[in-house]
Amino acid sequence: MEINKIDESPGYxxxxxxRNMRRFSAQQLRESxxxxxxxxxxxxxxxxxxGSKFQNELADIMSKDxxxxxxxxxxxxxxxxxxxxxxxxxxxxxxxxxxxxxxKKIAQAMPIIKQIRSTLFEDVSSNDLNQLxxxxxxxxxxxxxxxxDVDN
Amino acid sequence: MEINKIDESPGYxxxxxxRNMRRFSAQQLRESxxxxxxxxxxxxxxxxxxGSKFQNELADIMSKDxxxxxxxxxxxxxxxxxxxxxxxxxxxxxxxxxxxxxxKKIAQAMPIIKQIRSTLFEDVSSNDLNQLxxxxxxxxxxxxxxxxDVDN
DNA sequence: AATTAATTGTTAGTATACTAATTAATAGTA
DNA sequence: TACTATTAATTAGTATACTAACAATTAATT
Numbered sequence: 610m611e612i613n614k615i616d617e618s619p620g621y622x623x624x625x626x627x628r629n630m631r632r633f634s635a636q637q638l639r640e641s642x643x644x645x646x647x648x649x650x651x652x653x654x655x656x657x658x659x660g661s662k663f664q665n666e667l668a669d670i671m672s673k674d675x676x677x678x679x680x681x682x683x684x685x686x687x688x689x690x691x692x693x694x695x696x697x698x699x700x701x702x703x704x705x706x707x708x709x710x711x712x713k714k715i716a717q718a719m720p721i722i723k724q725i726r727s728t729l730f731e732d733v734s735s736n737d738l739n740q741l742x743x744x745x746x747x748x749x750x751x752x753x754x755x756x757x758d759v760d761n
Numbered sequence: 762m763e764i765n766k767i768d769e770s771p772g773y774x775x776x777x778x779x780r781n782m783r784r785f786s787a788q789q790l791r792e793s794x795x796x797x798x799x800x801x802x803x804x805x806x807x808x809x810x811x812g813s814k815f816q817n818e819l820a821d822i823m824s825k826d827x828x829x830x831x832x833x834x835x836x837x838x839x840x841x842x843x844x845x846x847x848x849x850x851x852x853x854x855x856x857x858x859x860x861x862x863x864x865k866k867i868a869q870a871m872p873i874i875k876q877i878r879s880t881l882f883e884d885v886s887s888n889d890l891n892q893l894x895x896x897x898x899x900x901x902x903x904x905x906x907x908x909x910d911v912d913n
Numbered sequence: 914a915a916t917t918a919a920t921t922g923t924t925a926g927t928a929t930a931c932t933a934a935t936t937a938a939t940a941g942t943a
Numbered sequence: 944t945a946c947t948a949t950t951a952a953t954t955a956g957t958a959t960a961c962t963a964a965c966a967a968t969t970a971a972t973t
Contacts, residue, residue: 619882619890620782621803625824626897627779628960630772633904635961646928651773665951672777677930679953684928701938701951728907729900730771738771740892745778748881752785755880780930787931798958817921827922829960836958853921853968 619748634725641721644688645714648673648681650722653690653715656707663702664693690714771900786877793873796840797866800825800833802874805842805867808859815854816845842866 634647645653651671656662662670668678682705685691690711696702707715786799797805803823808814814822820830834857837843842863848854859867 618878619885619893620786620878622890622893622897623775623779623782626900627776628824629901629904630775632961633907634772639962648929663951672780673929674931675952676932676954677928680929699939699951703952726770726772729903731903732899733771733896737892737896738774740889741771741774741896744885744889744893745774747884748778749781751881751883752781755785784931791932800959815921825959826961828924828962831923832959851921851969855922 630729633729637725637728638718638721641718643714643718643721645718649685649690650715650718652681652685652705653707653711653718654722656691656705657712657715661694661704661706663696664705665702667705685711782881785881789877789880790870790873793870795866795870795873797870801837801842802867802870804833804837804857805859805863806871806874808843808857809864809867813846813856813858815848816857817854819857837863 631647638645638647638650648671652667655667655670664678664682665675667673668675671678673681682691682693686693688710689708691708692706693703694706696704783799790797790799790802800823804819807819807822816830816834817827819825820827823830825833834843834845838845840862841860843860844858845855846858848856
């Protein structure tokens, strides 16, 4: 479709919605005094739900690049919520492991996270979510098709 | 709706889509050697399309906070693509004005921007866009309703 | 008119996101 | 085996996004 004004494009819509949600969620987290950022919550809850992960697995699940994840993990390790354990097999890899304190912290944080989600998404249906997922897959498909085209 | 895994929530979907689009667009901009970031393009094209704006109007249109916009404008002013002119009426305000170089730059950039958009959104219909806009308005409505509730 | 409140923009500090370059380890190949 | 390529993670540098604190100006109130 044809887009004229820059602030009427789907890209602008999605980015602006994303930022508004982030701002709200971050404010709620800060007011809760839980002392975790959104990304830190993501890391801890993924580790808590699915067990220890290699750093590159975590980057993949969260779709973060390595330098970004490195710094998020640095902060969480400094707060003693997780450890980087050397992998016995491949010594380039680190296994990221939740500590007892990390488990406690994410348990404390979860009710707040659920509260934030229910405020934001109370009236969002699974139909809405499917439409969104479909749009996401189409756009991301366009991105990877473009890369393929350029390779040829 | 009930959300279980953190990477299956609408928030994660939107954020991840937003980041993937940004990454692609920024890469395309960089490869074009146009030497502008996404935000810099936004500022220049808004000024070009709608004429000079006060800094707070620009912040509002782009839904950026003041410190963020200050720094984006700093960089653009350093590159001589715009000027901050003292407002004659209200001396707290600056009128942001595109320079000749700025006009040239955004004219050069527009074909690239249009190319990026058509790659990303070729198969996005106005129906998709309306659904997205509707979702955005509901979620943002939830945010502002929450703030109102807390005030009482 | 004087005081207080609100607005506009900046500066400082922290976290995230990305590129490019680097180090270390592993895999593949001549 | 030695050479090359690939992979995993880090470091350095830049841009964006936010809060908090601040300065300057204007508006509102008494």
